[in-house]
Amino acid sequence: MINTVAELEPNAIRAPMQGRENGDNIPPLYPVGPLVKMVDESEKEEIGQDNCLKWLDQQPRGSVLFVCLGSGGTLMQKQLTELAWGLERSGHRFLWVARKPYSVADAAFFGTARNKEDDVTSFLPEGFVKRTADVGMVLPEWAPQVKVLSHEAIGGFLSHCGWNSTLESIARGVPMIAWPLYAEQRMNSRMLVEEMGVAVGVSYEKGLVLREEVGQAVRVLMDGEVGEKLRKRASELSKVVAKALAGKGLSHQRIAQLVDSWSKGKVANV
Template identity: 50%
Template sequence: SAEQITELAWGLELSRQPFLWVVRPPSGNEKSATYLTSGGQCSHPSEYLPDGFLTRTQGIGLVVPSWGPQREILRHKATGGFLTHCGWNSTLESIVYGVPMIAWPLFAEQKMNASTLTEELKVAVQPLVSLESEGVRREEIERVVRLVMESEDGKALRSRVKEVRDSVLRGLDEGGSSYNSLSHVVNEWKICLQKPKGNVE
């Protein structure tokens, strides 16, 4: 929503941390609406971000309208954190590139993914939702951005996500659990394809 974009902008500005923000125009009050739009609108961010935000954050942040090359951004050494909706592809990319996350799920399985990332894997933090506005307030956004980027807890997140990344990569290597599981499936398919037609088991 427009209100949540305003709160996010203020939270980023208050955090005084460098940022790259890929932002789309607000779309009604439904929190998943903007996520589901194709980004076909051509509005300039100055039309929906707080007055003066782009000027005040010039040299600190970069606002990119509509779309950005996520994988290239995540693998860049200057990327210290990733605010994500917790879709599975984004989650995997963040882990593979060793980037801790701010988990902000919107709908569907994203809430379960966020819970796994924060409570089980401990590679993410999740901002608290305000009961009054049913959104995340600027002070909370500032808090979680600073936590990830500046604090000892942020260092622990960075260390933990690198441990998880290394574990994932070991699983993909020859002899690793993912490699072996996929090899097993392929071998089963080969056996099935080699059976004479007409035999059903």
Template identity: 45%
Template sequence: LVNTWEDLQSTTLTALRDEKLLGGIVKVPVYPVGPITRAVSGLKSDLFDWLDKQPSESVIYVSFGSGGLLSYEQMTEVAWGLELSQQRFVWVVRPPTIEAADAAFFTAGKGGDDPLSYLPDGFLTRTQSLGLMVPFWAPQVDVLNHPSIGGFLSHCGWGSTLESITNGVPMIAWPLYAEQKMNATLLTEEIGVAIRSKVLPSKKVVQREEIEKMARMIIEDNDGKNGIRGRVKELKHSAEKALSKGGSSHNAFSQLEKQCKVCMERQNASAQ
């Protein structure tokens, strides 16, 4: 059972079914039954009151996942990049990692448990009309489902990726570890629903100028169906169709059900 659908990863699925390719290794049926994502909870808070006041598709949602942390230096560059871009944003912010390059900052006794204390001096004041900082956690599915969200600066975990696509939100790919680098390549080079920096964030600090450029690009993409915003909206509708009756994922579930019945009948016959 694979949490994807035919239109999203047709090349990969074809390879998994071909005995001369990946199918020769897998050697079992592959059922793409996605996208399976968390449901919108309908939460209400000051965050959504703020989002309600913003124009449609004008806000960048910034979150690096439950385990994604930035260095103090990179956190500073992200803050400056967002500020320089002059794009609206919601940033789920956490304290940075402690790295050798940041030792002087922590040795000086700065920081602590409050993630906002690590932001550049005056950042909150200068961006109070543009952005909203959310310490530690936000209801991501609800945020991505909001009509004011126009981009997602994401670590490219598969759950976040599906949540973004199924809500029609293009991404700035910011992979940090594990399979996220592979996902980022898939999203930018094959599927075409994301942009990314020239250097891997896990290898080198991405500078504020490039972050500013990507933030502007993701919101100001006006290429219609030829741009990433048009492409991600096509996939949103494709995902809905895949899960509907007669869709590819619905049919995959039906095939699995039939296969399970055949196996049970064989087991019953053997027992008799």
């Protein structure tokens, strides 16, 4: 059972199925997703939620870039500074979940002990928060991501391309700037840019994404022809996801097939 929809990853789904047809010893695949988190009632008490959602309520439709690199990833100080300058120079509205930098690598997973009360001004460029106060909001550590991505003010998502975040964004029709940090995220980012056509990439391979490139990526996503194309494609895929999850949709059918095969004491071929 895999957390995807066949239409999102046709090549990845097709290859092992062809292997089975050729006699390879590969188990059948059941794309039963996307299993995405819905609104969690426990989030209501989290710090910053009310403020950021109220702030989004005041922004024009589709005008805000949500910037969040996951619950575990951190950037080193140099890269964090370049990201901040790039966001400021882009001239676009943003909601940024800024995590304290890690000092010894480009990206780390739970590299430092952190606190939701960390003062973001201690690691962002001097005066950044004050200069961007009219167009941006910076949150330390956490934001209610599902609610944010569902908000009509959100027009794009700068993401680390973790699979959960990817599915949450696609399910809500939000195009992305793909900024992977580690593990399978780099593969996901290539797929989002080159196969799905819902993201613009950055050249993370160079080791440091400069502020000029950050600003350019934001403008490409949020403005003009390319951004409009990405939004249209993201909207199309969100409908694919909704259809798969609806009653008698493909995901429901796959689960039913799997359960039926269990009841008969065998594994069905899909």
